[in-house]
Amino acid sequence: MLRFLALFLLTSSLAHATPPTWGVHGMVLFGGKQGLYASHLPMFHAPHDYQVVLQLRLADPALDARLRRQLDGRTALWTLEPERFELARLLPATPQPLRQFRATVVRGHFEKDGKAEPGYGAAAIVVERVLLMRQLSPAPAVNTSARYLQVGDGTQRFLVKRIDSRPDFEHIVAWTSPAKAPHADIVVARSGVRETPAGALRTQLGQAARLRGTVYFSTEDVR
Numbered sequence: 001m002l003r004f005l006a007l008f009l010l011t012s013s014l015a016h017a018t019p020p021t022w023g024v025h026g027m028v029l030f031g032g033k034q035g036l037y038a039s040h041l042p043m044f045h046a047p048h049d050y051q052v053v054l055q056l057r058l059a060d061p062a063l064d065a066r067l068r069r070q071l072d073g074r075t076a077l078w079t080l081e082p083e084r085f086e087l088a089r090l091l092p093a094t095p096q097p098l099r100q101f102r103a104t105v106v107r108g109h110f111e112k113d114g115k116a117e118p119g120y121g122a123a124a125i126v127v128e129r130v131l132l133m134r135q136l137s138p139a140p141a142v143n144t145s146a147r148y149l150q151v152g153d154g155t156q157r158f159l160v161k162r163i164d165s166r167p168d169f170e171h172i173v174a175w176t177s178p179a180k181a182p183h184a185d186i187v188v189a190r191s192g193v194r195e196t197p198a199g200a201l202r203t204q205l206g207q208a209a210r211l212r213g214t215v216y217f218s219t220e221d222v223r
Contacts, residue, residue, distance in 0.1 A: 020046045022086050022087075023047040024082060024083075024084055025040055025087050026082070027040050027079060027080040028041065028077070028079055028172060028216045029071070029078040029080050030172060030215045031071055032068055032073060032074075033156070034152060035055060035154070036056050036057055036064070037054065037056065039051075039054075039170075041221060042221065043222065044136055044166060049136045050087055050133060050135050050136065051162070051163045052087065052132065052133045053151060055128045056126060056127055058126070060123070063119070066119070070117075073212070077107075077108055077109060078105070078107055078117075079106045079110045079114060080105060081106055083101055083102045083103065085098060090127070090130050092130065092133075098127060099126065099127055100126050101124075102122040102123065103122070104120070104123070105117045131151060132162075137166070138166070140166050143164050143165045144189065146171075146188050146190040147161070147185050147186070147187050148162065148171075148173070148186040148187070149161075149162055150185065150186065152177070156174075156176065157174075157175055157176070157181075158173065158174050158175070158215065159171075159172070159175065159186055162185075163222055167193050167222060167223045169217065169219045169222065170216060170219075170222060171195060171196060171214070171217050172216040173196075173201060173212075173213070174214075174215055175201075175205065175210060176212060177205075177209060178208040186204045187204070188201060188203075188204055193219045195217050198211050
């Protein structure tokens with residue numbers, strides 16, 4: 001009887017245990033009329049030890065259109081402060097994929113001096129595509145190059161630095177692409193954890209590319 005009770009209590013405890021990726025997963029919000037995107041602010045420890053880039057939309061069409069107009073062609077920092085959820089549910093093979101969550105839309109950094117943008121409330125966010133999701137290793141690592149994921153299907157595109165070293169840096173750059181430009185990763189030489197120079201990115205993107213500026217740069221959480 002005692003063994004049965006102990007097994008029952010253990011099973012019950014495991015069933016109600018907090019998932020390892022449960023938490024408030026803040027994200028940088030960027031994009032415009034051609035698409036909306038969010039980049040999870042990662043760390044090298046749970047529950048934030050995943051780099052994730054999403055393509056998304058607001059469930060309310062009017063709010064979605066309004067947000068796209070506000071972000072379009074600009075590089076000012078916006079973030080999302082989502083409700084708590086299990087980040088691992090964004091993995092492609094998860095049995096219960098996360099298709100929607102609610103979040104506060106913040107002008108600025110939600111953990112610093114950012115202010116909730118009036119009119120959005122706890123906006124319903126629809127996940128359209130998971131563009132990048134990989135778990136980060138906490139082990140020290142050094143790469144001599146910086147590899148950037150290209151985000152965006154049209155002429156309005158973004159470069160998102162892949163987190164592949166420790167220490168590393170987060171970097172999102174907005175740029176305007178020629179029509180039908182390739183979507184391959186952009187790889188440049190890196191110098192420690194300093195921001196990649198615009199000239200190095202422009203050389204790899206080609207003369208027809210126009211850099212609009214940096215959306216986000218930080219070393220704070222990926223040291």
